[in-house]
Amino acid sequence: ASTYALNGVLFGNAANAIEVESQDAKFKMENNRVTEFAGSRDGITIDWPATIANFEKILLTDKQKEAAILVRATEPEVKIADLNDLGVKELIGVGRSNFKGSPVNRRHNIRVGSEKLNGLLVPPGEEFTTITSLAPVTAENGYLPELVIKENKTIPEYGGGLCQIGTTMFRVALSAGLPITERSPHSYRVVYYEPAGKDAAVYEMHPDLRFLNDTGNYILIQTHIVGDELIFEFWSASDGREIYQSDSRITNITSPPALKDVETLDLAPGEKKCTEKAHAGADAEFDYKVTYPDGEVKETTFSSHYRAWGAVCLIGVAELSTPP
Numbered sequence: 001a002s003t004y005a006l007n008g009v010l011f012g013n014a015a016n017a018i019e020v021e022s023q024d025a026k027f028k029m030e031n032n033r034v035t036e037f038a039g040s041r042d043g044i045t046i047d048w049p050a051t052i053a054n055f056e057k058i059l060l061t062d063k064q065k066e067a068a069i070l071v072r073a074t075e076p077e078v079k080i081a082d083l084n085d086l087g088v089k090e091l092i093g094v095g096r097s098n099f100k101g102s103p104v105n106r107r108h109n110i111r112v113g114s115e116k117l118n119g120l121l122v123p124p125g126e127e128f129t130t131i132t133s134l135a136p137v138t139a140e141n142g143y144l145p146e147l148v149i150k151e152n153k154t155i156p157e158y159g160g161g162l163c164q165i166g167t168t169m170f171r172v173a174l175s176a177g178l179p180i181t182e183r184s185p186h187s188y189r190v191v192y193y194e195p196a197g198k199d200a201a202v203y204e205m206h207p208d209l210r211f212l213n214d215t216g217n218y219i220l221i222q223t224h225i226v227g228d229e230l231i232f233e234f235w236s237a238s239d240g241r242e243i244y245q246s247d248s249r250i251t252n253i254t255s256p257p258a259l260k261d262v263e264t265l266d267l268a269p270g271e272k273k274c275t276e277k278a279h280a281g282a283d284a285e286f287d288y289k290v291t292y293p294d295g296e297v298k299e300t301t302f303s304s305h306y307r308a309w310g311a312v313c314l315i316g317v318a319e320l321s322t323p324p
Helices: 014-018 048-061 104-117 130-134 162-173
Strands: 025-030 031-039 041-044 073-075 090-098 127-129 145-150 152-156 181-182 211-212 219-226 227-235 242-245 247-253 260-264 272-276 279-290 297-306 312-317
Touching: 031 219, 048 211, 090 219, 104 145, 104 162, 104 219, 104 227, 104 260, 127 130, 162 181, 162 227, 162 242
Parallel strands: 260 312
Antiparallel strands: 025 031, 041 073, 090 227, 127 211, 145 152, 181 211, 219 227, 242 279, 247 279, 272 312, 279 297
16 A cells, blocks of 8 residues: 555655655767766665554554654666676766856856766776866857956956866865876965865866876766756776875965055046955865775875965056056
8 A cells, every 4th residue: 555544644645755766877978978877776665565564563562653664775777887888887986166156157167168078988097187178268169258357458268267177176086086197276265166275276278187097997077067066976986995085274374465456448437347356375285095905005185375365456547657
């Protein structure tokens, strides 16, 4: 029976709250890229005969007030390992970052960049380069410009926001226990990349975020955007390596310098436009350790230095007081 009433309590809707349908795996490739993917997932179903017998014993015979609903697992018919011979069968790493408060063009570039990475396969033994996978950072490749200050001008540069991609890639590679072969922190702390010390700057063609696939199997990159959160997943086959990383240690915090006004002819006289916010300086570091199945241990400490950064505003003038 799908419903059961006992002591005035109806258990008929239990299935809706508890049961989860098993999910078959999906894996489809086109031109060496995975175009359709879903990992298999076990389901949960209520064992009604056992549950009803348990209710009768616990609630009626033993006169207790609570009784458990008994469930059993249901396996999917198709598992991810059955669909490919690349060694892709399980989740080995997850990286996350938050871009809440980003302007429209920055959000667009984050989405474009994440879509370019989704479905990529990293062969065993290959050094993966984030920038090469995102480039060229041009309008023709789908990116939008963000304004930056250069000398006395506001100049659009394409790809603003791609450091969100680099930071998230750094975090997922760490989560999977992969050797980081290139990583550069930002010049100053940015709220999008907190906690400090676990960010990675990328810019065509340098700096880059690179890692080595030493798993012995292919790594499938899956990317997701959920609200303001960017999520990267690495799927492969675990070799049993264990990963430890500490929280960031923040030291040497320094106050930002005073506001800097920059004259420009791009704005009406007296008009003011601030494009750089003030940031306190700091140093950050965290410890990272990978223990391999054969007992080998590799340890490192990632260190970052962030400069104190003052706010910068453009001030419109009719004539520059000094040449650009």
